[in-house]
Amino acid sequence: MYKAMTIAGSDSGGGAGIQADLKTFQERNVFGTSAITALTAQNTLGVQGVYPQSLECVEAQVDAVLSDIGTDAVKTGMLFSASLIRLVANKLDEYQVNNLVIDPVMIAKGGAPLLQEEAVVELRETLLPLGKVVTPNLPEAGKILDGRKIETIEEMEQAAKDIQAMGPEAVVIKGGHLGSEERSVDVLYDGERFFHYDSERISTKHTHGTGCTFSACIAAELAKGKNIPEAVKIAKYYITAAIRYSLNVGNGIGPTNHSAYRLHSLSVK
Ligand SMILES: Nc1ncnc2c1ncn2[C@@H]1O[C@H](COP(=O)(O)OP(=O)(O)OP(=O)(O)O)[C@@H](O)[C@H]1O
Numbered sequence: 001m002y003k004a005m006t007i008a009g010s011d012s013g014g015g016a017g018i019q020a021d022l023k024t025f026q027e028r029n030v031f032g033t034s035a036i037t038a039l040t041a042q043n044t045l046g047v048q049g050v051y052p053q054s055l056e057c058v059e060a061q062v063d064a065v066l067s068d069i070g071t072d073a074v075k076t077g078m079l080f081s082a083s084l085i086r087l088v089a090n091k092l093d094e095y096q097v098n099n100l101v102i103d104p105v106m107i108a109k110g111g112a113p114l115l116q117e118e119a120v121v122e123l124r125e126t127l128l129p130l131g132k133v134v135t136p137n138l139p140e141a142g143k144i145l146d147g148r149k150i151e152t153i154e155e156m157e158q159a160a161k162d163i164q165a166m167g168p169e170a171v172v173i174k175g176g177h178l179g180s181e182e183r184s185v186d187v188l189y190d191g192e193r194f195f196h197y198d199s200e201r202i203s204t205k206h207t208h209g210t211g212c213t214f215s216a217c218i219a220a221e222l223a224k225g226k227n228i229p230e231a232v233k234i235a236k237y238y239i240t241a242a243i244r245y246s247l248n249v250g251n252g253i254g255p256t257n258h259s260a261y262r263l264h265s266l267s268v269k
């Protein structure tokens, strides 16, 4: 069985973070493992607390998994601080992880910071160059590019190109935050070509954890040997189904439905 690991924060509400990643790995038929960088007390209404784990704790988890079980791909999510980013980058280098998907998580949907402001430099300089695929949303891409505004598909293409020049093999800019469009378009740049992944924009407020789920699916497909454009295509089908059948649990922004494509017999082509 192929294996994928997530190095990310825990979302007690179950819709994002480690929980979303492991549910996605399971649905995509890869064996999921994890290292938890931070615990969050979180639900559909917001983030009530953030409890980063020690460097020692995160290092022990990564060593435990990679020295024994190994992995075919790694996905990183919430890393919280510059020192955790440095540690994770060192570990990925030590274990020669090459299928690395970096979701540069910065802010939760309700606005709570999940990455310290000063850690963006570390993310850009230490972690991004190790990535096979980096998956920023529009505000994250803007932060990586020193506060640039990205509001059109053309600006998404330019941003993908400029972030790819920072070292990762490929960049997908996610278009979930693109206002007033009828479609939700993601733009991939692999160093040579642009690919557009287009879906209808689903009218729902229940989009908690969309980005985590999308990047975890890319990691699962890379683990199975899919190439980057194929992995992103499958992830786009998977997340679109998960949003179409998202769940009205809690009183705020509900989670996506990780088993939607299976329960509703939709094919992930
Ligand atoms: N309303 C929607 N309808 C269809 N697809 C959507 C919608 N919102 C987001 N998506 C898709 O979901 C994926 C994740 O994009 P998004 O920009 O929402 O990520 P994100 O902001 O990182 O999510 P989060 O921070 O909640 O984890 C992309 O493929 C995007 O196109």
Ligand SMILES: Cc1ncc(CO)c(N)n1
Residues within 6 Å of the ligand: 008, 009, 010, 011, 016, 017, 018, 040, 042, 077, 078, 105, 107, 108, 109, 114, 208, 209, 210, 211, 212
């Ligand atoms: C733990 C965690 N990671 C990522 C996100 C982004 O959706 C979140 N809300 N919580």
